[in-house]
Amino acid sequence: MTQYEAVIGLEIHAELMTRSKMFCGCRVVDSVEAPPNTAVCPVCLGMPGMLPVINRQAVEYAMRVALALNCTIQHHNIFARKNYFYPDLPKAYQISQYELPLGVNGWLDIELDSGETKRIGIRRVHMEEDTGKLTHLEDGGSLVDYNRSGVPLLEIVSEPDIRSGEEARAYAMKVRQILRYLGVNSGDMEKGVFRVEPNISVRPAGSQILGTRTELKNLNSFRSLAEGTAYEIARQIAVLRDGGQVVQETRGWHEGRRETFTQRVKEEAEDYRYFPEPDLPPLEIDNAWIERVRAELPELPDAKIARYRAEYGLTEYDARVLAEERAVAEWFETAVSIGSDPKTIANWIINDLFRLMNEHKQSITEIRISPHNLVELIQLVSNQTINNNTAKEVLAEMFTTGQPAQTIVQSRGLAQISDETTLRNLINQILVNHPEEVIAYRNGKQQLRGWFVGQVMKATRGQANPALVNKLLTQLLNTPSDNTNT
Amino acid sequence: MDVTTLTLTQLREALRRKEISSVEVTQAMLDRIVAADNEIQSYLTISDELALAQAAEADRRRAQGDDSPLLGVPVAIKDIICTKGIPTTAGSKILENFIPPYDAFVVEKLKDAGAVILGKTNTDEFAMGSSTENSAYVVTRNPWDKSRVPGGSSGGSAAAVAAHLAYAALGTDTGGSVRQPASFCGVVGLRPTYGRISRWGVIAFASSLDQVGTFGRTVADCTALFQVVAGYDRRDSTSLNVPVPDYEAALTGDIKGLRVGVPKEYFIEGIEPEVETAVRAAIAKLEELGAEIHEISLPHTRYALPAYYLIAPAEASANLGRYDGIRYGPRVPGKDMIDTVKQTRALFGPEVRRRIMLGTYALSAGYYDQYYGRALKVRTLIKNDFKTAFEKVDVIAAPVSPTTAFKIGERVNDPLSMYLADILTLPVNLSASCGLSVPCGFDSNGLPIGLQLIGDTLAEATILNVAYAYEQATSE
Numbered sequence: 010m011t012q013y014e015a016v017i018g019l020e021i022h023a024e025l026m027t028r029s030k031m032f033c034g035c036r037v038v039d040s041v042e043a044p045p046n047t048a049v050c051p052v053c054l055g056m057p058g059m060l061p062v063i064n065r066q067a068v069e070y071a072m073r074v075a076l077a078l079n080c081t082i083q084h085h086n087i088f089a090r091k092n093y094f095y096p097d098l099p100k101a102y103q104i105s106q107y108e109l110p111l112g113v114n115g116w117l118d119i120e121l122d123s124g125e126t127k128r129i130g131i132r133r134v135h136m137e138e139d140t141g142k143l144t145h146l147e148d149g150g151s152l153v154d155y156n157r158s159g160v161p162l163l164e165i166v167s168e169p170d171i172r173s174g175e176e177a178r179a180y181a182m183k184v185r186q187i188l189r190y191l192g193v194n195s196g197d198m199e200k201g202v203f204r205v206e207p208n209i210s211v212r213p214a215g216s217q218i219l220g221t222r223t224e225l226k227n228l229n230s231f232r233s234l235a236e237g238t239a240y241e242i243a244r245q246i247a248v249l250r251d252g253g254q255v256v257q258e259t260r261g262w263h264e265g266r267r268e269t270f271t272q273r274v275k276e277e278a279e280d281y282r283y284f285p286e287p288d289l290p291p292l293e294i295d296n297a298w299i300e301r302v303r304a305e306l307p308e309l310p311d312a313k314i315a316r317y318r319a320e321y322g323l324t325e326y327d328a329r330v331l332a333e334e335r336a337v338a339e340w341f342e343t344a345v346s347i348g349s350d351p352k353t354i355a356n357w358i359i360n361d362l363f364r365l366m367n368e369h370k371q372s373i374t375e376i377r378i379s380p381h382n383l384v385e386l387i388q389l390v391s392n393q394t395i396n397n398n399t400a401k402e403v404l405a406e407m408f409t410t411g412q413p414a415q416t417i418v419q420s421r422g423l424a425q426i427s428d429e430t431t432l433r434n435l436i437n438q439i440l441v442n443h444p445e446e447v448i449a450y451r452n453g454k455q456q457l458r459g460w461f462v463g464q465v466m467k468a469t470r471g472q473a474n475p476a477l478v479n480k481l482l483t484q485l486l487n488t489p490s491d492n493t494n495t
Numbered sequence: 496m497d498v499t500t501l502t503l504t505q506l507r508e509a510l511r512r513k514e515i516s517s518v519e520v521t522q523a524m525l526d527r528i529v530a531a532d533n534e535i536q537s538y539l540t541i542s543d544e545l546a547l548a549q550a551a552e553a554d555r556r557r558a559q560g561d562d563s564p565l566l567g568v569p570v571a572i573k574d575i576i577c578t579k580g581i582p583t584t585a586g587s588k589i590l591e592n593f594i595p596p597y598d599a600f601v602v603e604k605l606k607d608a609g610a611v612i613l614g615k616t617n618t619d620e621f622a623m624g625s626s627t628e629n630s631a632y633v634v635t636r637n638p639w640d641k642s643r644v645p646g647g648s649s650g651g652s653a654a655a656v657a658a659h660l661a662y663a664a665l666g667t668d669t670g671g672s673v674r675q676p677a678s679f680c681g682v683v684g685l686r687p688t689y690g691r692i693s694r695w696g697v698i699a700f701a702s703s704l705d706q707v708g709t710f711g712r713t714v715a716d717c718t719a720l721f722q723v724v725a726g727y728d729r730r731d732s733t734s735l736n737v738p739v740p741d742y743e744a745a746l747t748g749d750i751k752g753l754r755v756g757v758p759k760e761y762f763i764e765g766i767e768p769e770v771e772t773a774v775r776a777a778i779a780k781l782e783e784l785g786a787e788i789h790e791i792s793l794p795h796t797r798y799a800l801p802a803y804y805l806i807a808p809a810e811a812s813a814n815l816g817r818y819d820g821i822r823y824g825p826r827v828p829g830k831d832m833i834d835t836v837k838q839t840r841a842l843f844g845p846e847v848r849r850r851i852m853l854g855t856y857a858l859s860a861g862y863y864d865q866y867y868g869r870a871l872k873v874r875t876l877i878k879n880d881f882k883t884a885f886e887k888v889d890v891i892a893a894p895v896s897p898t899t900a901f902k903i904g905e906r907v908n909d910p911l912s913m914y915l916a917d918i919l920t921l922p923v924n925l926s927a928s929c930g931l932s933v934p935c936g937f938d939s940n941g942l943p944i945g946l947q948l949i950g951d952t953l954a955e956a957t958i959l960n961v962a963y964a965y966e967q968a969t970s971e
């Protein structure tokens with residue numbers, strides 16, 4: 010039986026979180042939350058005689074992305090009109106880049122489940138404007154909201170280097186991670202600010218000829234992207250094995266049934282009648298501008314992971330978890346810079362802080378604990394003021410109250426008892442009160458040692474310095490003469 | 496004194512000397528419009544209440560010592576330029592009763608300068624035409640012969656100025672729409688360099704060719720209005736960020752040693768002999784005034800018309816896509832959303848539909864290179880023609896139109912002959928030059944003839960001064 014391989018290219022549309030829209034002064038608002046048509050003006054409503062002006066911040070954001078995706082930035086940029094009619098497109102054309110996109114010939118390395126790295130080519134990164142949103146009513150009417158009309162939009166087109174749904178997911182997640190690192194996009198797929206559309210075809214393995222492709226839409230999660238792509242690959246292979254032909258079409262992903270369905274059959278390529286936008290002169294980007302934007306790029310996830318491993322000796326897993334989100338990485342790095350062992354800090358963040366954040370459904374930017382607070386807590390453990398278990402309790406309280414560790418330790422009297430005389434007297438008292446257990450222990454019932462530790466901890470409400478308790482117990486249990494002294 | 500016969504420049508002096516108030520002048524003009532415009536039909540909207548309020552405000556400003564350049568001067572505006580609170584239709588049913596919530600840049604400038612806005616003048620629908628007969632509302636008549644067209648598309652503005660129904664007026668010129676009606680109506684009409692005046696708020700026909708222009712009864716009047724509306728505007732990325740010179744001060748009348756080029760390609764077959772005679776006589780007059788006359792060649796002139804009728808409709812086909820009745824303008828209900836849009840777009844007139852179809856075709860896949868792409872190449876050649884010419888001469892003199900004003904209805908069913916009316920004006924729009932029309936006599940029917948003066952990029956002061964010198968030498 011013929012073996013098939015999938016050939017997949019991804020088109021990603023990402024809105025840019027600039028202050029104002031691509032070609033007018035309107036605010037960029039959350040188009041799900043904001044009341045309809047409250048962030049609009051004559052320009053983004055396409056009113057007669059209105060003209061576009063390029064938003065330089067949007068250009069810079071786009072340059073950040075193109076550079077982070079290892080693209081070459083083109084100096085001479087032309088905007089074009091992409092003509093098509095739909096009521097959510099107020100001018101009946103979208104201002105977009107066509108022949109001369111901002112960024113070309115980029116790449117991105119993704120990590121596969123096997124642990125290998127795969128390089129995905131990036132064909133182009135270009136700037137355009139988003140459309141409004143249309144809602145169809147049951148009675149046949151339609152409502153249109155232009156808040157999103159004219160929001161800066163980036164289109165990122167990969168080369169057809171992707172071979173599976175999992176690779177598609179890994180690539181899209183990596184792109185989203187970078188966009189979030191760059192502070193240009195929230196990555197919220199449900200709100201549609203980050204939209205992924207795969208082009209999928211299959212061909213006999215080893216063939217160089219591309220099969221007929223389908224385009225997949227309505228993917229509002231990474232899970233849907235992976236599943237939808239896998240489904241579509243399997244469907245196309247089944248069609249071919251049955252002796253059928255794949256039809257060039259746009260297919261939707263049905264969330265409920267978890268299958269793809271025909272949305273629109275493309276009889277011929279759509280004719281957008283592109284031509285250079287006469288209202289905008291060419292946008293020239295010189296080397297100085299490119300280099301300034303490049304210099305302002307933050308350290309990106311892959312570089313951070315490598316540095317955490319080399320400089321801090323973190324495991325790959327820990328480095329990856331900490332570098333996943335820029336805010337977490339920066340929180341971690343701030344803590345390290347205040348001065349404590351990076352591994353210890355990493356453990357506290359990954360094991361304890363993340364658990365608390367999960368429980369309280371808070372992100373790193375929302376929590377009341379600062380990196381400084383955590384370092385103080387770690388210091389209280391290392392100077393033996395409190396033990397590890399107490400520290401975890403203190404952290405939980407810090408999380409809810411926002412108080413520093415020191416304050417909580419003091420107000421609740423949680424400081425460790427490290428005074429040798431006090432502990433020695435206490436232990437002696439316990440041994441006297443439990444002569445049978447002492448005898449049993451000395452007769453070889455070694456497991457009772459833990460029971461004695463428990464008694465000490467109970468008597469001190471957990472505040473005894475564990476190391477000291479151990480040392481004293483060893484001395485006192487093994488020396489009968491001491492016992493008789495009391 | 497009948498104030499309506501004064502030129503803008505004379506009126507400005509009378510207002511300055513407080514011999515008359517703006518309210519009096521504005522009322523006199525409004526009365527004259529009521530009396531005379533039934534016949535001419537130059538206005539689509541008369542904003543009388545607003546005009547009188549602006550006049551009263553101008554008089555108040557005057558009393559406080561304000562002497563803004565057009566303080567209290569009543570002017571008219573082509574109905575394709577947006578005016579806040581005053582209907583702006585572009586001569587189309589698809590914008591019937593559309594009242595913009597904003598002023599065009601040029602209207603802001605007029606208001607700053609203290610001008611009084613009498614109303615909005617008739618235009619071919621979306622400025623597509625050379626006779627103003629394509630207006631969806633009225634047919635404007637040529638004040639010199641009411642059976643004839645005023646030219647177009649800014650025919651309303653040209654007729655209003657010629658008939659003393661405004662002291663000056665704004666038009667737009669995409670292929671000759673200021674110069675040709677100025678020539679037909681015997682007034683002065685300037686089409687500045689592309690980008691000299693911001694297009695913000697000017698309803699787009701062909702974005703890379705559209706430019707606001709000014710009409711006056713004299714060169715000085717035309718210049719006075721241009722002086723006020725010229726300028727850069729960050730809202731129009733194609734407007735030129737260069738200072739506005741003192742154009743009025745540049746009207747010295749001295750053209751000694753000036754090199755005037757006469758392009759042989761502009762005296763084409765089909766040009767009316769009386770037009771050629773008048774234009775050649777005007778050129779001789781310039782020589783008499785001290786100018787040097789040189790025969791020049793603009794070799795790609797004959798390709799301008801086909802190139803223009805690909806580029807302009809292509810851009811128009813995109814610019815006019817927005818008129819769907821969803822956000823503004825009338826809506827013709829259909830059986831569903833798409834049908835509603837289709838029914839609404841049926842409000843476009845036949846010429847507009849023709850050009851949308853032409854442009855759509857020229858841009859369609861497989862035809863782009865053959866049509867639009869090639870037209871852009873021709874445009875470059877025409878630009879280079881002018882560039883080469885202006886290395887040798889300072890201005891170019893030529894006819895504006897091959898003919899004088901034609902009869903109403905004569906060409907309306909023959910688009911090609913209508914398009915030929917612009918054959919001598921549209922090379923300017925395709926290039927980076929500027930042009931004007933100044934009256935240079937009459938034909939045997941008593942119809943005005945225009946002399947076209949073309950200048951290099953931003954050389955408005957030069958061509959205005961040549962026109963001024965000619966005007967001074969030929970008027971007693």
Ligand SMILES: [Zn+2]
Nearest residue numbers: 033035050053
């Ligand atoms: Zn806006």
